[in-house]
Amino acid sequence: MKFREAVRAATVEVMRKDARVFVLGIGVPDVKGIFGTTVGLADEFGADRAFDIPLSESAVTGICVGATFRGLRPIFVHQRIDFTMLTMDQIVNHAAKWRAMFHGAHPVPLVIRAIVGRGWGNGPQHTQSHHGTFAHIPGLKVVVPATPHDAKGLLIAAVEDDDPVIYIEHRWLHEEDGEVPDGYYEVPIGKAAVVRAGNDVTVAAVGPYVGEALKAAGALAGEGVSAEVLDLRTLRPLDSETLLASVRRTGRLVVADADWGPCGVSAELLAVTAEHAFGALKAPPVRVTWPDSPVPSSQALEPGFYPGARQIHAAVRYTLSRGASAGLAGSSTKPFEGPF
């Protein structure tokens, strides 16, 4: 099943199980159905439970928060995570605060599904990741699935969760195929997965960089380097236990994050490692992140903006003091073709 079909399958599961769940967002019931992830929901569940909204992201976020106070469990979908920047007041000042500020009287079981664009010159305002922005805020949970299996299980877990969950999908994972179990299952929020075991270096990856890290690990195996690859899956709360256990064993860390570096999740992983596993480190950790710049639109710049397996491979060799190798070609990610 494709990643985007898994997102839809999870939505159908939670809506069948729980009449309090509803889905809303710009384009939810339209012909394209948010890249196919919401297609047919209005037919099965009715226009009260899957509906379009005015272009009012900010107010509608607060409306969702209000609806949670009266027992509902909204899933608010955004075609681009960039549009959630209009909603930060209700997410950060309200949803994230309510549980603590009212001492548990009103948890906010709200799911924000936000899609990250990439490719076809989408440019600075349609390509941001922002998982680090959200992961900075206590009171929120932040998940970034990397596989169709986790896309389904994490979305179900997000809806089951009583706190606001920011569920982030990378547009270019939408077409990825993978095994997806039938029926209702949860992938626990707050648990990373070891997706490839290894002894020489830990590569901790976020979302689309899990696949890139696995490609790099495959090439490294041929060079006699055994890399362990972690799929972080949840960025808040961070599974530092799994991270630290791995780094204590390998003594080396490369973080591959689909976001900017400064003050981001990659910085947090290095901080946690420095604080709790400093003695285990055999070399300085390395971060593979986006360049510290908005994403350019030009076809001459955009592909080179995103690091991929080649950079992860180079970073691992660097931590092992092996120097660069000509071995690995650029990312083989299938580029997204326009117009949107």
Place this chain on the structure above:
Amino acid sequence: MSLERSLYEAMLRMRMVEETIAAIYPDREIRSPTHLYIGQEGVAAGVCAALGRQDVVAANYRSHGWYLAKGGSLRAMVDELFGRATGCSGGWGGSMHLIDVDAGVMGTSAIVGGGMSHAVGSALADRILGRAQVSVAVFGDGAVEEGPWHECLNFASLKRLPVVFVCENNLWAAFSPLKDRQPPVEIHERMKAYGIPSELVDGNDALAVHRAAAVAADRARRGHGPSLIECSTYRWLEHCGPNDDVAQGFRPAEELEGWKARCPILRMRSLVTDEEDRSIRAAVMREIEDALAHARRAPWPEPSWKPAYYEV
């Protein structure tokens, strides 16, 4: 040159440029989300004809027409669409992010409603600096639903700022019809609540748009505050991209046919001679060919970042 002829020429130029963009888009030389303006040309042509070069326009991702009507360089726009270093945004913005500071085209935003407050801020600057200039905010019917839109109207009215708000009501926001997004109260009628004079005009009648814009710009220049012009019009192609979404069944065919019959360019065709029409077309075609040739030869931009330390 008569007003009629210059409006006709401005609209035809927008149309021919965009028809060319749509025709070559499948060749993948242009790789950025592209929102075409075909069908709506009367609005930009009419409003910009009432402005001076020093007046400014803040528009959105659907801005080829506004950029051209306001006097933006065609070469720099086509270079931008081709992602070249010589593009109006250095290749960093693409079709959604056009700018020509000298021509009074403010950088355009791809966040719905994002440019609205820039126009109000620009008007505030003119007020503070004592300049009798006009700032125009251009937005679609969808932007009316965003919170900052209301906040801007309140602010501009309160401060009596020299802004002209231009709503391009094309009845659709992407795939969502207006009636599913707003209660049935006409947008211009809501201006009573803000104390802003407003007018509904046929956006496909460039002369009517021009008349309304001239009144609004004059009001702004005299220090009498903001105005809103609601222009009813229709987008002929899909929301984003070069295709016909009506043919794909996303919008009613009769609706499009009705609006095509009211084509803003066709409507003014009888006001120019055959000879004028021919010579405008020939000149615009030469200009387009020049711009395409320029873009194809233009240099690519260089990255602003360096390879990471672990790569070298």
